[in-house]
Amino acid sequence: xxxxxxxxxxxxxxxxxxxxxxxxxxxxxxxxxxxxxxxxxxxxxxxxxxxxxxxxxxxxxxxxxxxxxxxxxxxxxxxxxxxxxxxxxxxxxxxxxxxxxxxxxxxxxxxxxxxxxxxxxxxxxxxxxxxxxxxxxxxxxxxxxxxxxxxxxxxxxxxxxxxxxxxxxxxxxxxxxxxxxxxxxxxxxxxxxxxxxxxxxxxxxxxxxxxxxxxxxxxxxxxxxxxxxxxxxxxxxxxxxxxxxxxxxxxxxxxxxxxxxxxxxxxxxxxxxxxxxxxxxxxxxxxxxxxxxxxxxxxxxxxxxxxxxxxxxxxxxxxxxxxxxxxxxxxxxxxxxxxxxxxxxxxxxxxx
Numbered sequence: 001x002x003x004x005x006x007x008x009x010x011x012x013x014x015x016x017x018x019x020x021x022x023x024x025x026x027x028x029x030x031x032x033x034x035x036x037x038x039x040x041x042x043x044x045x046x047x048x049x050x051x052x053x054x055x056x057x058x059x060x061x062x063x064x065x066x067x068x069x070x071x072x073x074x075x076x077x078x079x080x081x082x083x084x085x086x087x088x089x090x091x092x093x094x095x096x097x098x099x100x101x102x103x104x105x106x107x108x109x110x111x112x113x114x115x116x117x118x119x120x121x122x123x124x125x126x127x128x129x130x131x132x133x134x135x136x137x138x139x140x141x142x143x144x145x146x147x148x149x150x151x152x153x154x155x156x157x158x159x160x161x162x163x164x165x166x167x168x169x170x171x172x173x174x175x176x177x178x179x180x181x182x183x184x185x186x187x188x189x190x191x192x193x194x195x196x197x198x199x200x201x202x203x204x205x206x207x208x209x210x211x212x213x214x215x216x217x218x219x220x221x222x223x224x225x226x227x228x229x230x231x232x233x234x235x236x237x238x239x240x241x242x243x244x245x246x247x248x249x250x251x252x253x254x255x256x257x258x259x260x261x262x263x264x265x266x267x268x269x270x271x272x273x274x275x276x277x278x279x280x281x282x283x284x285x286x287x288x289x290x291x292x293x294x295x296x297x298x299x300x301x302x303x304x305x306x307x308x309x310x311x312x313x314x315x316x317x318x319x320x321x322x323x324x325x326x327x328x329x330x331x332x333x334x335x336x337x338x339x340x341x342x343x344x345x346x347x348x349x350x351x352x
Contacts (some may be wrong), residue, residue: 002046003053005249007061007182007239010076011038012341016334018081019073021044023163027067027290030060035094036052036087036109043333046149047120050250054242057349062244065345074276074286074341077142078318079238080110082333084147098198104168107159108220110146112239113230117231118256125259127184128177130223130234130309132270132279133252135301138292140240140248140313142340149335150326152219153296153319156238171195174222176268176282184225192218194205240318251310263332271307280304296320319344 011021014325018038025031033039042060047053061075068074087109089095097105118126141154152158161173171191178184192215198207216226224233237248258277267278280288292301296319302312322336 001121001253001260002048002119002231003050003249003253004044004046005039005053005057005244005245006055006115006117007077008034008039008044008114009239009344010081010112010337011040012334012337014072014074016336016338017330018085019099019333020169021073022065024067024073024323025070028060028128030056031064031342033091035091035097037090038081038087039112044211046117050246053249054246054351058242058348061154061348066150066218072102075344076336076337076341077239077241077344078337078340079112079114079141079143079154079240080146080159081112081118081337082109082143082145082148082328083330085330088150093212096204096208098210099313100202100204100231101164101168101203104164107163109158111160113156113160113235113256114140114237114239114245115233116237116252117229118217118234118253120230122259123181123225123232124178125135125264126232126256127223128227128279129259129264129277130232130236130252131174131177132241132285133234133310134174134222134285135239135288135292136252136310137236137289138297138301139315139317140237140238140244140295140307141317142238144322145324145328145333148330149322150328152294154238154293154294154315155247155291155319157236172221174286176308177279183352185227187219188215196286208316241344243351244315244317249316250335255309269302277308288306 011019013019020037022033022042025033030043044053047056089098109165137157143155144150146155146159156219195218216228222236263276265278270278270280288304291298295310305312
């Protein structure tokens with residue numbers, strides 16, 4: 001099963017303030033810009049296994065870190081930039097999205113995540129299993145702060161899914177399990193039609209809308225299935241230290257690989273066994289995910305993940321390390337960014 005990995009990072013200057021990351025993009029062909037200036041993404045080509053994935057990712061990340069050294073900037077592995085501030089779009093698509101979503105886009109501008117791509121095999125089982133692994137976000141949550149407020153253990157997930165306004169939550173929150181590809185396609189068509197109608201209300205003509213929005217990229221849900229792509233995309237985790245992400249990718253990949261020859265069903269006693277993989281009812285999953293977002297790896301979340309074959313003990317999420325008041329100012333945010341920029345470099349050095 002081929003794999004791919006994309007991780008977003010904030011770029012800061014020597015004092016910890018967000019700065020333009022685009023000068024770093026020439027450092028490696030796998031470094032890509034985002035629609036706001038202080039964020040860049042490191043991606044991998046398709047890899048045959050987790051070892052190859054780690055090797056490809058670290059090659060690109062090290063090249064970008066070296067370029068940042070030369071330019072006096074740093075990369076920060078936090079799920080949010082800690083505080084707020086103006087983050088205008090710097091691409092044509094970004095400016096289109098600002099026009100379409102209005103304030104509903106603000107949360108997306110302040111969230112940095114990890115996206116893992118799994119080669120399509122038994123797609124329905126893969127999508128349902130990855131949906132059921134949503135509570136695993138607690139293991140790598142990397143920021144309790146959003147716009148200076150201590151919001152949740154995983155403030156990125158909460159803001160991205162819930163602070164977008166009721167009109168947009170369906171495009172970013174987890175979707176129910178599916179029974180067939182036809183069901184997914186129908187949901188996607190419905191969401192695409194609603195977004196087109198919203199564009200009309202905002203005075204956006206069909207040609208402009210269709211240039212920037214295709215049915216398959218209508219939604220940015222935690223699990224995304226793009227019909228023109230050979231992968232199922234898992235967008236649940238925060239960005240975090242590479243060692244943490246690699247551990248999670250390995251744990252999840254082992255489960256996803258099992259869907260090739262093990263059934264995935266819904267039941268009252270969730271867990272992975274020799275007979276197959278049982279996932280909880282969607283309502284129960286939502287309860288676990290809410291707990292994971294707000295409180296982190298609680299006893300119930302850990303017990304659930306353990307039943308699925310993921311041992312929580314080795315994980316040390318950054319969010320659990322960040323102590324502080326209910327609100328934080330820019331000076332303290334800069335200090336945190338610099339601290340975790342250094343942690344990123346130490347982590348990468350330890351992966352030699």
